[in-house]
Amino acid sequence: MSHAYGPVPRKEDARFIRGQGTYVDDIKLPGMLHGAILRSPLAHARIVAVDANAALAHPSVVAVLTGEDLAERGMAWMPTVFGDVQAVLATDKVRFQGQEVAFVVATDRYAARDALELIVVDYEPLPPLIDPLTALDPGAPVIREDLPDGNRVFDWTAGDKPATDAAFAAADVVVGCDMIYPRSHPAPLETCGAIADYDAVNGRLTLWSTSQAPHAHRVMYAALTGIPEHKIRIVSPDLGGGFGAKVPIYPGYLCAVAASQATGRPVKWVEDRSESLMSTAFARDYHMHGEIAATADGEILGLRARVLADHGAFNAAAQPSKFPAGFFHIFTGSYRTRAAYCEVTGVFTNKAPGGVAYSCSFRITEAVYLVERLTDMLARRLGMDPAELRMRNLLRPEQFPYTGPTGWQYDSGDYPRALRLALDMAGYDELRREQAERRARGEYMGIGLSFFTEGVGAGPRSHMDIMGLAMSDGADLRVHPTGKAVLAVSVQTQGQGHETTFAQLVAEELGLSPDDVDVVHGDTDRTPFGLGTYGSRSTPVSGAAAVVAARKVRERARLVAAAMFEASPDDLEWLDGKWRVRGDPDQALGIAEIAMAAHSTIELPTGIEGHLDASAVYNPPNLTFPFGAYICVTDVDPGTGEVKVRRFIAVDDCGVRINPMIVEGQVHRGLADGIGIALMQAISFDEIGNCLSGSFMDYLLPTSLECPSPELGATVTPSPHHPVGAKGIGESATVGSPPAVVNSVVDALAPFGVTHADMPLTPANVWLAIQAAGRLS
């Protein structure tokens, strides 16, 4: 029976709701200078010359760095998280609109901005390549002359092609569709930024930066700057959201470092919103053709997919190096299938680099979208109810652990239970009746389902890495003499409430109050090594490390308690948060009393050095596989194309919930994400590569007006391999909700003959889909 788990109010909110958080831009160091980046107005052009003399003459300007300056320092190019290289400041060419060309350092940020206009760059325009579908055409403009393979980033396949072809040949029905998961942007409230402070005397670099992975970043900075790793301290203070956007290293961070080295003063760089949308990492941009094969009575036999992945000008996708398309090949979703096969080709285009895991585990979002759209199309083709088709094909509880046709082993699940609960909560049959009545009145209401499985908690270390650094995480737990504890972890919260839930994890293991456990993160000098926070991996990996460390402390405490009781350790049992003598439960010692003894002069048993501290490194044996059943009810106005989300029912299973209130908060956020992605967001470009989504006037964020208060349900299927049975939840709703919204809108438009429409389903796109279907009722 757990004591520390439950809806404990978030500790960190005390500072956040009072405006007392400390974000990078809040930090002001003595003598600090400010940097601004000159960005390319063109998507593709050769740089003939950069003249910074007028900018240097500006009275507030202290330095200007160009690509040539960085080249002299060996810093003009940097490694990307996926092992490609990316220009820090362009030397030869610019390859996307918004690319970094020069860095002005001035005494205040306004002067730095003003001086950008004084830099004269002579560009020789080159033909831009914007449409990824033409990237491999003979004669297409070559973007990366430094690479041997033209515009091809990679070709990658997964699954069994002959078996899949056989499954398709045996099918009664095959349904296929081209669909695009548009380029989207994590758009955290706090944009990216850094303050670099290089101490030339001691050769030390302190870098405050917006980082979801401070330890991995430190390794990369060491490699790039030549500063030894132990002399680099990365501090990632409070983060105003990350959602994958703060996993890569951006040129601005490195410019700040080089500028601090050049000027001998701290240098701050913080991007503005347009810079963020136009140049920091995008997500998705998958152009997919999917097919599903089934029997006439709706048994799914096979799936196949062909994907063209637009990676922009540099391959900066954030995914483990074994998986160039991330976890896309989990695209069989939550269903039994005989076989599956996918082919993914990545291409370069003249667009900003990226491919980050925006609130998802490395491309699972695209995979879930594909299979959930195909499932709905199949239901329509067969004349079956989409809920019934899903129920028929969902994996059964007794099939777990389940190894899918592309090699993933799902740890645990009871899928039918989750779907049944969602259908009951929605009043599904009643909704369908209402829909029929409304249709008869010329009103277009949609009911969209999705059932998703996420795979979160990367490692294991043998399969998953960033730039060769394996994905296992450390945890250090220190118990002070009075029983107050400090847990140091490598993951970096971006608003998910780790200071509360990680304290709960330790408190539960040690019989403490969560208030007695402080959580330290976001500072490489104060925390153990680990790979960072993305892909909902904090709880599955670092959370597990924290639990293992706490259990080590508990075992150590057992030995100390045994000495205090003058009993054998074997005669003690851990009950209700204390070590007790078996058969004499009144003889009990809590961690605080034991900790004091462990720091005191009492004689400790041989092998116990004193203190109660412990460390752990956790290498997860597998991903955890949270899942959920979502139902979205929409009302669509066919005259204007406007979509209103009327209800959203979300049943999530993330195993044991440490803090159900925080879990629900995570789901609320993810559902808003999904509604935004499905209905209103895309980073788009014109034919010469001008980014058309450089502000929140064009890249819309969902508000409470677009998002109904969701109706949440839960089932709990513990992960069999996580120490407390928890699975990740941070990103489930972002993954699961877009197909539910799109399925709902397409369902609403069925009377018009619409079978698919690509996101975002803006009023214009919905209206066009109705016109294109050609059956105006």
Ligand code: CDP
């Ligand atoms: O890596 P990230 O923190 O984004 O994702 P997560 O590990 O899924 O956790 C998100 C938040 O929900 C954290 O505060 C977790 O500790 C909490 N959580 C929970 O209370 N119970 C779970 N089963 C999973 C996460």
